Amino acid sequence: xxQIEPLYDKKYHCEMCEQxxxxxxxxxxxxxxxxxxxxxxxxxxxGFENPNLYYVNVCPNCGYSFTDDFNTYFPPNGKQLxxxxxxxxxxxHNYGDKRTIQEAMNTFKLAAYSSTLKKEKHIVxxxxxxxxxxxxxSTDVHEQEMRFLKLALKEYTDSYRTGDYxxxxxxxLRLMYLIGDLSRRIGQTQDAVRFxxxxxxxxxxxxxxxxxxxxxxxxxxxxxAKVVSGS
Numbered sequence: 001x002x003q004i005e006p007l008y009d010k011k012y013h014c015e016m017c018e019q020x021x022x023x024x025x026x027x028x029x030x031x032x033x034x035x036x037x038x039x040x041x042x043x044x045x046x047g048f049e050n051p052n053l054y055y056v057n058v059c060p061n062c063g064y065s066f067t068d069d070f071n072t073y074f075p076p077n078g079k080q081l082x083x084x085x086x087x088x089x090x091x092x093h094n095y096g097d098k099r100t101i102q103e104a105m106n107t108f109k110l111a112a113y114s115s116t117l118k119k120e121k122h123i124v125x126x127x128x129x130x131x132x133x134x135x136x137x138s139t140d141v142h143e144q145e146m147r148f149l150k151l152a153l154k155e156y157t158d159s160y161r162t163g164d165y166x167x168x169x170x171x172x173l174r175l176m177y178l179i180g181d182l183s184r185r186i187g188q189t190q191d192a193v194r195f196x197x198x199x200x201x202x203x204x205x206x207x208x209x210x211x212x213x214x215x216x217x218x219x220x221x222x223x224x225a226k227v228v229s230g231s
Contacts, residue, residue, distance in 0.1 A: 006030035006049045007098060012057050015072055016064035016082060023058070023096040026051040038218060039149075039181045041134040050138075052131050053099045056107035063090030065110035069124045069168075078118040085117055086110070101135055108132040112151075121164040123175075126155035130182075146186060153182040173202055177211050181218060193222065 009022040032045040044050050058065045063086045074082075095107050108128055115125045129152035136145040156179050159165045165175050180195030199215035206212055 004029075007054070009096075012059075014059040014062060014064055015066075015074070016079065016087060017059060017062040019059065019061045021060055021096060024054050024098060026054055037134075037137075038214065039130065039178060039185065041130075041137065052134065053101065053104040055131060056095075056104075056111040056128075058093075058095040058107050058110055060092060060094040060096060062087040063093075063110065065107060065114045067111060067124070067128070069127060070115070070118075070120060071124075075119050081117045082114060086114065101139060105132060105135055108135070121168075122155045122159035122162060123165040123168055123170055126152045126159060129155060130178075149182050150186055153179065153186065156182065171208060173199055173206055173208050173211050176202075177215050180215065184218060184222065189222065193219065196222075 004027070006027055007024040008027055010025045011020060011022050013020050026049045030049045031051055032048040033042045034045045035043045037043065042052075056065055056067055064082055065086075095103060099107070108131060112125060112128045112132070114120075115128060129148045133145045133148035133152060136142075136148065156175060159170075160172075160175055160179060165172070170178075176195050176198045180192045180199065183189075183195060184192035196215045196219040199212060200219065203209075203212045
C-alpha cells in the first residue's frame with residue numbers, strides 16, 4: 001500500500017515570465033489546529049504540517065512571487081517594475097520543495113515585494129505581513145514579529161479606509177477586530193479600544209457572534225489591566 005505524503009505538487013503558471021512550475025502544498029488531513037491566537041494565528045499540533053510555510057508560490061525561473069489571492073491583472077508599468085526590481089536581480093532558486101521556516105520567511109518577503117510593486121490590494125499585502133509575523137512569533141523573534149505586525153496593521157487600516165476588502169473572505173467585522181487586536185499588540189491602546197468598540201457596536205446585526213465575543217474578551221482584558229496598573 002502506497003503511503004500518502006503530507007506534501008503534494010501543485011502546478012502554477014507564472015504571469016510574469018509565462019513559464020509553468022510546481023510547488024509543494026499541504027494535504028488537509030496533515031493539518032491539525034489545536035487553537036488560534038487572538039489575531040487568528042493558528043497553533044498547529046506537534047507532528048502536523050504548517051500550511052503557511054507553503055502559502056507563497058515562487059517562480060524559480062524569474063523570482064516573481066504570489067499567492068492564490070493575487071490578481072492576475074498588472075497595472076500599467078507593473079510588469080516592467082517587477083522585471084527591473086526582481087527578475088533582473090534573480091539568482092535562480094527553487095522554493096518548490098519542502099521548506100524550512102527561514103525559507104518560508106524568504107518567500108513571504110519576496111511576495112510582499114511583488115505585491116508592493118504591482119500595487120495589490122491592501123488586504124492582500126496585509127495577509128502576507130501578518131502570516132510572516134506569525135512565523136517569527138513561532139520562532140520567538142519578537143522584534144521581527146512586531147515589525148511585520150506593524151506593517152500588517154498599516155495595510156489592514158488602509159484596506160478598511162479604502163474598502164478594498166469587500167468581495168474577499170475578510171468581512172468588515174473581522175477586519176475591524178484585527179485592526180483592534182494588532183493595535184493592542186503593538187501598544188496603540190486607544191486605537192485598540194476604538195476598534196474593539198466598533199465591533200461590539202455591531203453585535204445586534206452581526207452574523208459572526210464569535211468575533212463579537214473575542215472583541216468583548218479583549219476589551220475586558222484591557223480594562224482589567226488598566227485597573228491593575230492604576231492608570
